[in-house]
Every structure is written in structure tokens, then in C-alpha cells.
Amino acid sequence: MLKKWFCSLIVIAWLFGNLSSIVVHASSPLSSTSRMEGMLVVDVSNSMKSSDPNSISNEAMKMFIDMASLKGDKIGAIAYSDEVMREKALVKIQSEQDKNDLKEFIDSVEKYMYTDISTGVKEAVKVLDSSHEQGYFPLIVVLADGNNELDPKKPKTAKQADDDLAKAVADAKAKGYPIYTIGLNADGKLNKDVLTNVAKSTNGKFFETSSADKLPAILSEIFANHLKLKIVPVSQVVGNGQFQDIKINVPNENVLEANISLISNAPVEVKLIDPSGKELAIPSDQVLLSKSKTYSMVKLMKPVQGDWTLKVKGVPKDKIDINLVFNYDLQLKLAPLAKQSYKAGDTVKIGAFFEDNGKAISDKDIYQSMKATLFVKDLDNGKTEEFALQTDDQGFAGQFKLGNAANYEVVVKAEDNSFFRESPPQKISVQKTQSAPAVTKPSQTEDDKPFPWLNVVLAVIGALLLAVLVYFLLAKMKEKNRGFSGQIVIEIKDEDTGERTNPQFKKLKAFKGKFRLHQLLSLSPEFAETEHIIFKPASGDTLMLVNNSDCTIEKGGRAIDGKRGLDVKKNDRLRIVLKKVNKSVYIEYIS
Known part of the structure; x- marks a missing residue:
């Protein structure tokens, strides 16, 4: 509460001090990258034994994980019935092991009795x-x-469950979280209306399937739509017992990853030939291979530009569906406008270009292979006009003429056959014709001058700020010197062997203000990542745990977010899953 008051007073003081100099400029939102945060939410109730008897949901989630980028995409999973049964917090994917951990979690989930879809959506x-x-x-x-x-x-009640779902969906929509729903319909009892409404209400999309063969197309569409990519069509293959060649063209050097999914009733063998004619080892640092019971996924890491050959060998007469999705790290940016202000009737020149990791790209082949369009929206009447842009080796260029509206918004969209990008919107405000200069008033005498209320208000605010600052500093000093009571029991489990260390009892009375988990682990270099797990004293002999590390904190088998602080009470038992070593630290707070 103290912090909120302090921040509010600072904001008020700033507004008073700067009121006369605030100017509204054209907005330019932060650019987006191709990284995503995907929450996979699966119904694990008893009814899924009939609506999803072959565990297609598990295959779908694992395929989605395999499609995710190794460059930092984040994936989490929630298994729900009429409550959240199991949860895996968002994991930043930086290795194949990160993906395997997520897939092992999915395979470990059991089935439970009842169902309440609002529970899963709300938790996500x-x-x-x-x-x-x-x-x-x-x-x-x-x-x-x-x-x-x-x-x-x-x-x-059923009405309360429906109301809870409506609130969760509205919340997701307000925060810009699109929900894609995949309806599983093996028993023909799918409630299509509910899942369609959830998706439509959040700018997502509904899909339906009763078999695994539709998964690549469904997941490729979700993946591609969300990251502004396009699915590159690949011909279907019917196995003949021999290797068959599939041509794959990597269009430019800015492809980060190429995801090739193959789905068939029987296992397939694959080989890969690069544009120079060299066969690459599978798997290797450049080519990753993931397999499940219904699909295979080949991921090319930073493939070179040119024509590749995928050799596929399937059993005779077995149909093999192949989908391809590229992952780019290209962002479309608008060039700065030539003028700071415009009047009605002015011609506005627009330029746009691609960036790769913050660096502008100059490549004639890339730009000429794409179609670029300028969209100009009149914010007064809501109408939008389109203008085709020209291309050169520096990007896209064009122009349009301003009408009589007060404000316009411009966006550039560029696309080819494998992806599309959209620039952040740029607002252009049109100056109105200035009126005649006002008549100069005679100078005021001392008696005519108004009472300086603004100065008085600023002085009062300044005094309040000083008082709050002093109080805040005193409170921080008191917090810094606050002690701890009780002790923490520590056990360390080696996840490879299953072995546990003997319990170690760490008394806390020697610490003041805060301590780090790494200190309780004798500052061992092996556990250096726990340096960012901090404990602070809290009210009622409790602890406040703040997790600023990449480690996962679990309580009762459920992952818990500790970035904003987690209350740890006496006899609470937590598991800290380490990322850099395959070990877990179990802690219990006791008297």
C-alpha cells in the first residue's frame, strides 16, 4: 500500500510539473518478434476416454511442442477436470531436453472423474x-x-460454470490472448457450440478432429496463423517401400527453422540432401528429429537458401501426409516520416523495410519476391484505403494524399508464399488551419494577478512526497534488519538415479532482511542458478519466496509462479526443479 501511495504521488507531481509541456506524438508500438507463449490446456476427465480414446490430445500437444522454436518459445501445460489436476509452468525452450520434459509431463497425466472447462481456461x-x-x-x-x-x-451449478467460462473468455479477449479450440469427437458427442464460441470470442479458431491424421494441418494452421506464417503445401506421398524424393525450397537466408511434419499409419524413414547435394546426418546439430506414435517431425536449423531434397520411405500403399512451416525472424518496420507535421492535402511518403535481429536488411531478391500493400485508415470515419507499394533493394516505398480528416493510421503488410508480416501502426495527425493571432492583453498589475494556486499545490505535494519518502526509507531500513525464525529442511534428489541426500537442517536466525537459497546450499557452484531464489520475512512467522530464476517451483505437484512472491507457511513443502543440472531441491519450512 505504501509503495502504491508513493508511486501515485510521484505521478501527480510529474503531471503538475509538466502539464504545460505535454505534446501528443504519433504512436509507434514496440515491434514484435516471432517468439510465442503457448498454454496447452487439456481436458483429462473421464469422458475423454470415449471422446479421445487414442489420446489424440497428447499427440497434438507433443506435436505443437516439437514445432516450437528452440530460440526461446515458451510452452506450458494445464490438465484439468473440475479443477486443475496437474500444471506445468511456462518453460522457455532452449534445448531438446526442455521439449522432452514437457512431453514427459503430458504422458504422465492420468484421467479423472468430472469436467469444468472454465477451470482450465481461467488457469491458463x-x-x-x-x-x-x-x-x-x-x-x-x-x-x-x-x-x-x-x-x-x-x-x-451448471449456470455458475457457464458464467465462470464466460468471464474467463472475456478476460482472455481483453488481454489479447486468442484461444484456439480443438474439439475431440471420436464418440460423436462433441459440444461444438461451446468450443466455437470460446474461439470466436477471443479471435482464435475452432477445429474438429476424431483422428490423428488431421493434426498436422490443424497445428500448422494455429502455429502459422499466430506467428504470421503461411503453410507451404507439400504433395501427399503414397509409400512404395522405396525412398521417394520431395523437393523443398528454402526461399531466403532469413529462415530460422523449417518444420516438416510427416504423419502416417506406419513408421517412415527419412533422409535429407542439402542444396549442394550433401546428405546430412539425422539427427545432428543442424537437423533435429522427433518421433511419436502418429507422426515424425524434422526440424532444419538455420537452413541455407536453395532447393533441398527430403527422401521419404514408407511401407507400400501407406499414405504419408507432409506439411511444411518456415519460421522467420524478420520484422517489418516503417521508415521515419519525412515531416513532423502535416496539413490537409499534403502528400505523405511511406517507406518500409525488414529487420533481422535489429539490423535492416538490404536484399533485392527478398523484397522483389513479395507483395507489399499500404493500408491508410481514416480514423474519423473508419474507412480504409489500400495502395500498392513499389520495391527496391532497400525495401518498399509509396505515397498517399491526406484528406480533411484530423487523424490517420497507416500500416504496411508484406507477404510471399511462405509468410506475411505487418508493421506496427503509425498514427498521423493533421494540423488544422491556425486562427488569427489573439489580441495582446495589457500587462497585469500586482493587484490583478491571480493567486498562485499551482505553486501552492506543488509545494504541498512536495512536502507530502518528502514525508512519504522519509517514512518509506525508515520502513525499508526496518525491513532490512528484520530477522528470521525457524529452520528449513533441505533434500536434494538426483533425477537421473533417483537418489536423495540425507535431510539437512538449516537454522535461519543468522539471516537479516533476506537470504538466498544458494546460501543454504553452501554456495555450491553446481546450484548457482538458485542464487536468484530469494526468501524474505513475512507476517505471522511466514516467509516470502521470490523466484527470479529459471527454476520451476512446485507445491503439491503443481507448478506455482513465484515471480511476484509466494507465501511459505510452516510445514509447507516445495520442490525446486533446476534447469542446468538434472536435480531437484526439496525444502520444508519448520519451527
Whole structure:
């Protein structure tokens, strides 16, 4: 509360001090990257045994994970029935092991009795709220049959469940979290209306399937649509027992990854030939291979430009569906406008160009292979005009003439056959014709001057700020010297062997203000990542845990976000899953 008052007073003082100099300029939102934050939400109720008997939902989630980029995409998973049964916090994917950990979590989830879809959606929104990072695209993928089956022993009614779902969906929409729903319909009991409404209300999309063969197309469309990519069509192959050649063209050097999914009833063999004619080892640092019971996924890392050959060998007469999605790190930017201000009738010149990791790209082949369009929206009447842009080796260029509206918004869209990009919107305000200069008033005498209320208000605010600052500093000093009581029991589990260390009892009375988990682990270099897990004293002999590390904190088998602080009470037992070593630290706070 003190911090909120302090911040509010600073803002008020700033507004008073700068009121006469505030000017509104054209907006230029931060550019987005191709990274995403995907929450996979799956119904694990008893009804899924009939609506999803072959665990297509598991295959879908694993395929989505395999499609995710190794350059920092974040994926989390929630398994729900009429409550959240298991949860995996958003994991920043930086290795194949990160993906394998997520897929092992998915395979470990059991089935439970009842269902309440609002539970899963609400929890997904909550996780994205607590873990969302600027520069990431958030999305939610729900895999369910759309039917609720509430526990009759609990007080929640069907209407309350529907209301909770409506609130969760509205919350997701307001925060810009599109929800893609995949309806599982093996038993023909799919509630299509519920899942369609959830998707449509959040600018997502509804899909339906009763078999695994539709998954590549569905997931490729979700993946591509969300990251502004396009699915590159690849011919279907019917196995003949021999290797068959599939041509794949990598259009330019800015492709980060090429995801090739193959789905068939029987296992397939693959080989890969690069544009120079060299066969690449699979798997290798450049080519990753993932397999499940229904699909294979080949991921090319930073493939060179040119024509590649994918050799596929399937059993005779087996149909093999192949999908291809490229992942780019290109962002479309608008060039700065030539003038700071414009009048009605002025001609505005617009330029746009691609950036790769903050560096402008000059490549005639890239720009000439694309179609670029300028969209000009009249913000007074809502109408939008389109203008084709010209290309050169520096980007796209064009112009348009301003009308009589007060404000316009311009956006450039560029696309080829494998992806599209859209620039952040740029607002242009049109100056109105200036009126005649006002008549100069005679100078005021001392008696005519108004009472300086603004100065008085600023003086009062200044005094209040000083008083609050002093109080705040005193409170911080008191907090810094606050002691701890009780002790923490520590056990370390080697996840490879299953072995645990003997419990170690660490008394806390020697610490003041705060301590780090790494200190309790004797500052061992092996556990250096726990340096950013901090404990502070809290009210009622409790601890406040703040997790600023990449480690996952679990309580009762559920991942818990600790970035904003987590209350740890006496006898609470937590598991800290380390990322850099395959070990877990178990802690218990006792008297």
C-alpha cells in the first residue's frame, strides 16, 4: 500500500510539473518478434476416454511442442477436470531436453472423474498474466470435447460454470490472448457450440478432429496463423517401400527453422540432401528429429537458401501426409516520416523495410519476391484505403494524399508464399488551419494577478512526497534488519538415479532482511542458478519466496509462479526443479 501511495504521488507531481509541456506524438508500438507463449490446456476427465480414446490430445500437444522454436518459445501445460489436476509452468525452450520434459509431463497425466472447462481456461489466463514477457505472442490451445460434467457433491451449478467460462473468455479477449479450440469427437458427442464460441470470442479458431491424421494441418494452421506464417503445401506421398524424393525450397537466408511434419499409419524413414547435394546426418546439430506414435517431425536449423531434397520411405500403399512451416525472424518496420507535421492535402511518403535481429536488411531478391500493400485508415470515419507499394533493394516505398480528416493510421503488410508480416501502426495527425493571432492583453498589475494556486499545490505535494519518502526509507531500513525464525529442511534428489541426500537442517536466525537459497546450499557452484531464489520475512512467522530464476517451483505437484512472491507457511513443502543440472531441491519450512 505504501509503495502504491508513493508511486501515485510521484505521478501527480510529474503531471503538475509538466502539464504545460505535454505534446501528443504519433504512436509507434514496440515491434514484435516471432517468439510465442503457448498454454496447452487439456481436458483429462473421464469422458475423454470415449471422446479421445487414442489420446489424440497428447499427440497434438507433443506435436505443437516439437514445432516450437528452440530460440526461446515458451510452452506450458494445464490438465484439468473440475479443477486443475496437474500444471506445468511456462518453460522457455532452449534445448531438446526442455521439449522432452514437457512431453514427459503430458504422458504422465492420468484421467479423472468430472469436467469444468472454465477451470482450465481461467488457469491458463492466470499463468499468462503472471509470466507474460514483452515481445512474446501469447495464445491458448484448448483440447476438449466441450462438455461439462460437474461433481454433484460440490455446490457449483451448471449456470455458475457457464458464467465462470464466460468471464474467463472475456478476460482472455481483453488481454489479447486468442484461444484456439480443438474439439475431440471420436464418440460423436462433441459440444461444438461451446468450443466455437470460446474461439470466436477471443479471435482464435475452432477445429474438429476424431483422428490423428488431421493434426498436422490443424497445428500448422494455429502455429502459422499466430506467428504470421503461411503453410507451404507439400504433395501427399503414397509409400512404395522405396525412398521417394520431395523437393523443398528454402526461399531466403532469413529462415530460422523449417518444420516438416510427416504423419502416417506406419513408421517412415527419412533422409535429407542439402542444396549442394550433401546428405546430412539425422539427427545432428543442424537437423533435429522427433518421433511419436502418429507422426515424425524434422526440424532444419538455420537452413541455407536453395532447393533441398527430403527422401521419404514408407511401407507400400501407406499414405504419408507432409506439411511444411518456415519460421522467420524478420520484422517489418516503417521508415521515419519525412515531416513532423502535416496539413490537409499534403502528400505523405511511406517507406518500409525488414529487420533481422535489429539490423535492416538490404536484399533485392527478398523484397522483389513479395507483395507489399499500404493500408491508410481514416480514423474519423473508419474507412480504409489500400495502395500498392513499389520495391527496391532497400525495401518498399509509396505515397498517399491526406484528406480533411484530423487523424490517420497507416500500416504496411508484406507477404510471399511462405509468410506475411505487418508493421506496427503509425498514427498521423493533421494540423488544422491556425486562427488569427489573439489580441495582446495589457500587462497585469500586482493587484490583478491571480493567486498562485499551482505553486501552492506543488509545494504541498512536495512536502507530502518528502514525508512519504522519509517514512518509506525508515520502513525499508526496518525491513532490512528484520530477522528470521525457524529452520528449513533441505533434500536434494538426483533425477537421473533417483537418489536423495540425507535431510539437512538449516537454522535461519543468522539471516537479516533476506537470504538466498544458494546460501543454504553452501554456495555450491553446481546450484548457482538458485542464487536468484530469494526468501524474505513475512507476517505471522511466514516467509516470502521470490523466484527470479529459471527454476520451476512446485507445491503439491503443481507448478506455482513465484515471480511476484509466494507465501511459505510452516510445514509447507516445495520442490525446486533446476534447469542446468538434472536435480531437484526439496525444502520444508519448520519451527
